[in-house]
Amino acid sequence: MAHYMAINKSGKNLPIFSGWPSVDKGNQIGTIYNREVFIYGDTEDGVEVYFRNSSGRIVQGFYYATDANGNDLFSSNAEAMKALSSCIDYPFSTVTIGGTEYYTFKFRRNEEVYTASGSSWGTVASGMEVACRTDAMGDSHPDWKLINYVKRSSDGQWVAVTGSGYKHGFVDIGLNVGSTPGSISMYGTW
Structure with missing residues (x-):
């Protein structure tokens, strides 16, 4: 499902x-x-x-x-x-990467990023953003958001989340920490 x-x-x-x-x-x-x-x-x-x-x-x-x-x-x-x-009706912003428009969401805490197979890919840093095209979440981890890019804290460049033969990955949205606009890790303009 x-x-x-x-x-x-x-x-x-x-x-x-x-x-x-x-x-x-x-x-x-x-x-x-x-x-x-x-x-x-x-x-x-x-x-x-x-x-x-x-x-x-x-x-x-x-x-x-x-x-x-x-x-x-x-x-x-x-x-x-x-x-x-x-959630894509209330993104933090939008960005065009490689000619395609993505919805972005900002993070108030560091959160883990995973490949499509669930292996660790890295982290998205507090104050940085992720970019995605849909509101889709994971199947085996419904609290992980499907994403395509992470903005690096070191230089502000967008980095594609790839691995396991896929051009997307997942990020923990921090629902285990909070679910209100001021407490969840990943947020937009809601």
């Missing part, structure tokens, strides 16, 4: 439940607050999410457009979709 980085831009708190939509909603296991980052994947039954819970752990749950009592949280489907706003 494909995973994507999203920001709750709905203006509402999203209750997250433990159960699969086709089986049982289960219990509310957490809340994704306005402007908070999370990872989602569409399943045939609904929206699966990975989010940082109140204990600081990244956990799996399910997003519904209703509260614990089954009441609609949103007045329209368009309003509900703002809860799944793509």
